[in-house]
Amino acid sequence: xxxxxxxxxxxxxxxxxxxxxxxxxxxxxxxxxxxxxxxxxxxxxxxxxxxxxxxxxxxxxxxxxxxxxxxxxxxxxxxxxxxxxxxxxxxxxxxxxxxxxxxxxxxxxxxxxxxxxxxxxxxxxxxxxxxxxxxxxxxxxxxxxxxxxxxxxxxxxxxxxxxxxxxxxxxxxxxxxxxxxxxxxxxxxxxxxxxxxxxxxxxxxxxxxxxxxxxxxxxxxxxxxxxxxxxxxxxxxxxxxxxxxxxxxxxxxxxx
Amino acid sequence: xxxxxxxxxxxxxxxxxxxxxxxxxxxxxxxxxxxxxxxxxxxxxxxxxxxxxxxxxxxxxxxxxxxxxxxxxxxxxxxxxxxxxxxxxxxxxxxxxxxxxxxxxxxxxxxxxxxxxxxxxxxxxxxxxxxxxxxxxxxxxxxxxxxxxxxxxxxxxxxxxxxxxxxxxxxxxxxxxxxxxxxxxxxxxxxxxxxxxxxxxxxxxxxxxxxxxxxxxxxxxxxxxxxxxxxxxxxxxxxxxxxxxxxxxxxxxxxx
Numbered sequence: 001x002x003x004x005x006x007x008x009x010x011x012x013x014x015x016x017x018x019x020x021x022x023x024x025x026x027x028x029x030x031x032x033x034x035x036x037x038x039x040x041x042x043x044x045x046x047x048x049x050x051x052x053x054x055x056x057x058x059x060x061x062x063x064x065x066x067x068x069x070x071x072x073x074x075x076x077x078x079x080x081x082x083x084x085x086x087x088x089x090x091x092x093x094x095x096x097x098x099x100x101x102x103x104x105x106x107x108x109x110x111x112x113x114x115x116x117x118x119x120x121x122x123x124x125x126x127x128x129x130x131x132x133x134x135x136x137x138x139x140x141x142x143x144x145x146x147x148x149x150x151x152x153x154x155x156x157x158x159x160x161x162x163x164x165x166x167x168x169x170x171x172x173x174x175x176x177x178x179x180x181x182x183x184x185x186x187x188x189x190x191x192x193x194x195x196x197x198x199x200x201x202x203x204x205x206x207x208x209x210x211x212x213x214x215x216x217x218x219x220x221x222x223x224x225x226x227x228x229x230x231x232x233x234x235x236x237x238x239x240x241x242x243x244x245x246x247x248x249x250x251x252x253x254x255x256x
Numbered sequence: 257x258x259x260x261x262x263x264x265x266x267x268x269x270x271x272x273x274x275x276x277x278x279x280x281x282x283x284x285x286x287x288x289x290x291x292x293x294x295x296x297x298x299x300x301x302x303x304x305x306x307x308x309x310x311x312x313x314x315x316x317x318x319x320x321x322x323x324x325x326x327x328x329x330x331x332x333x334x335x336x337x338x339x340x341x342x343x344x345x346x347x348x349x350x351x352x353x354x355x356x357x358x359x360x361x362x363x364x365x366x367x368x369x370x371x372x373x374x375x376x377x378x379x380x381x382x383x384x385x386x387x388x389x390x391x392x393x394x395x396x397x398x399x400x401x402x403x404x405x406x407x408x409x410x411x412x413x414x415x416x417x418x419x420x421x422x423x424x425x426x427x428x429x430x431x432x433x434x435x436x437x438x439x440x441x442x443x444x445x446x447x448x449x450x451x452x453x454x455x456x457x458x459x460x461x462x463x464x465x466x467x468x469x470x471x472x473x474x475x476x477x478x479x480x481x482x483x484x485x486x487x488x489x490x491x492x493x494x495x496x497x498x499x500x501x502x503x504x505x506x507x508x509x510x511x512x
Contacts, residue, residue, distance in 0.1 A: 004482070006264040006473060096510040103510065111425035164461070168424060168511040169367035170502050172442045172462030174469065176426070186428045189476075205420070205472065206428030213430065214470030216461065217262060217490060220445075226260070234473060246426050254352040254359065255424040255511045 006233040009036055010218040010226040019056030024148035027228055031153075041235055043158035043183055044149060045215035047227035049118060051135045051145070051161055051179075059086055062128040077102045083119060086131055090115035095256060108138065109247040110178055112165050135161065138179030139242040146181040156237055158183030162212035162219075168255065175216030177208035177243050184208070184238045185245035206246055207236055262489040265292055266474040266482040275312030280404035283484055287409075297491050299414035299439055300405060301471035303483035305374060307391045307401070307417055307435075315342055318384040333358045339375060342387055346371035351512060364394065365503040366434055368421050391417065394435030395498040402437040412493055414439030418468035418475075424511065431472030433464035433499050440464070440494045441501035462502055463492055 014030045017023065023046075031038060066074065066081035070088055074081035076097050084102065088094075091104035095111060106115045116134040135141040138161045146159040161179030166172075177185060187207040215229035250256075270286045273279065279302075287294060322330065322337035326344055330337035332353050340358065344350075347360035351367060362371045372390040391397040394417045402415040417435030422428075433441060443463040471485035506512075 004266040004268065004474065006262075006470070008262040008264075008470075010260040012260065098510060101510065105425075167462075167504075169361075169504050169509060170432070170462060170465065171504050172460040172465065172502065174462050174466050204428040206423075206426060206430050207473070209426065209428070210430050210469040210472050213466040214262070214264075214473065216466050217463070217470065218260065246428065248423075248425050248427050253425060254354060254357070 006214070006231065008214055008218055009034075009230045011036075011228040011230060012226070014050070014226075014228060017050045017053040019053065019058065021054045022148075023050065023054040024145055024152060027149065028152040030228075031230070036230055038153040038155055038157070038230070039232065040156045041158075041232070041237055042155065043160060043211060043231040043234055043236075044145075045160045045162050045175075045212055045229045045231060046145065047219055048116065048134060048138065048161050048163040048178060049132065050227045051138070051141050052118075052132050055135050055141065057133040057135060058130045059133060060128060060130055061086075073097050073102060079114075083114075083117065083131060086117045086133070087115040090117060090133060093256075106134065108134070108178070109244060110165075110176075112163070116163055116178075134163070134178065139181065139244065140179075142179035142181035142243075150182075156182070158234070158237060160208050160212050160215075161243075162215060164216065175212040175219070177206075177212045177246060180208045180241055180243045180245070182239070183211075183234070183236045183241065185241045185243055187236060207234075208241075208243065209246060262470070262487065264470055264474055265290075265486045267292075267484040267486060268482070270306070270482075270484060273306045273309040275309065275314065277310045278404075279306065279310040280401055280408060283405065284408040286484075287486070292486055294409040294411055294413070294486070295488065296412045297414075297488070297493055298411065299416060299467060299487040299490055299492075300401075301416045301418050301431075301468055301485045301487060302401065303475055304372065304390060304394065304417050304419040304434060305388065306483045307394070307397050308374075308388050311391050311397065313389040313391060314386045315389060316384060316386055317342075329353050329358060335370075339370075339373065339387060342373045342389070343371045346373060346389060349512075362390065364390070364434070365500060366421075366432075368419070372419055372434075390419070390434065395437065395500065396435075398435035398437035398499075406438075412438070414490070414493060416464050416468050416471075417499075418471060420472065429472075431468040431475070433462075433468045433502060436464045436497055436499045436501070438495070439467075439490070439492045439497065441497045441499055443492060463490075464497075464499065465502060 064082040066085040070085035093105040096103040118132040162175040164173040185208040317338040320338040322341040326341035349361040352359040418431040420429040441464040
C-alpha cells in the first residue's frame, strides 16, 4: 500500500437489473453518463444482489418441497419452511439455529446468515414468491466481470462482489467480499521488524473485505439505488486471487 | 446517507507519539502542513495505538506477577506469562485459548485477540519490556479528541478510534471502531418497505466499523507512518453515540 488518498464514488442511475442482462455493459454505460474517469488500478465493488439478478439466480418457492430438517429448523427459527429449504440446499453446515437467526456455512465457504438467500427486493413473479440465491460461483462472476470491464474501459481493474454480513459479537452489518478478481483479497503487511527489532505478529490484512466495507458506506439497500461503487487509489492489483483467500481453514475454526 | 462520494486521506508526517502528548494539537499541526481542508461533517479515524501512547497506557512487564491462571493460559497458548497476565487484567472473559490464540472479551465489551494488549512497536524503556494497553475508555478518548479537534478546526466533526481485529471465520484483520464520538456508530437503514412492499429485515449498518475498515486501507502498521485518516463525504454526524452501540448484547451471543 503506497497510496495516501482513496476516492469512492457510487455509480448513479444503473437501471433495474433483470436475468440475462449484461451487467458490465450496463455499468459501463452508467459510468459514461457520469464524470468518472476509470484508470488502471481502479476497483469496482458490486453488490451481490445485482450479480445474482443478472445471473437469474431466482428460485420459485412454489417449486420447493421442504425436507424434514427444513421443517424442523423453520419451527426453531420462525422462518418459512420453503425458505429454509433453499438455505439448506445452499449450505454445507448449519452453525446456529435460534429464533430469527440461522447461521450457516455456505457451500462456497462463507459463514453467513441464511446462506445469503434473499427474500427482500426480489420482484415477485406471476407464479408466486421467489427468492434470490448468491451467484453460483462469486469468484468466477468477479473474474468474468473484471475481464469484460477491462475490455470496456481499456484498463487493468479489480472487481469485488460484496454482500452484507452480520458479525457474532457486534451489532449491525458490514459489507465483505464474497468474490474477488484482479486485486489482493488478503495482503501481507510489510514483514520487516518494528522499531525495536521485534518481528510483527499480525501479517495479513483482509484488503478486499475492507474495500467492500468502505463501499458499503455508499451503497443503499432499501432502494438498491447504488449497488456499484468505484474505488480509486488502492494500488493493489494482483492476479490469481479469490475470495477463498479470505476463508479461515476449517481446522482453525474455534467457533463452529 | 445522502453522499455519493467519499474521500479518504492519510495524514502524513505525524511525529512519534509519547505519553503526555496532546494528540489533537499534533494532528492539527500535521493537517495544517497538508493541503487538506477540514469541514463540518468530516471524520478523523485514529489508530488506537497512538491514543494509547499519548495516554501513557504502558505496563512494565517486570512489575507483573503472573497468576496461576495466567501461567496455565501461557502454557496453553505459547504466549509469555506476564503478557497473558496483562491480557487477563484487561478482560472480563476468556472465550478461546489454543496455541498462538487467546480470544477474550475486553472489559470494554469488545471480543478480540489478546485484549488489544500490544507487544509490537512499543519502544522499550530502559527498565525492561513494556506492553501497551488499549485506552482506558476509548469512547471517552474519542469524545475528548473530538471536542479538542472541533475547537482547533472550528467544525463539527466525528472521531473514531480504530483497532485491527481478526474474525472467527475469515482470514486477515480489518479495522473496527472501539471508540466513537460525534457520528453514528450504528445507522438505521431507511425502514420503508422494498419495491414489493415487504418490510426490510436488516435495518442497521455498522457505520463506524465500516468507516474504520475503510481507513485501514490507508493505515500502515509496521512503520506506524499513517495512524490517522481523514474521511469526508459521510454526512453521519450524530450526538450521544458510542462504540458500545456496536456491541451485541451478551444474551444474543451465539458463539461465546
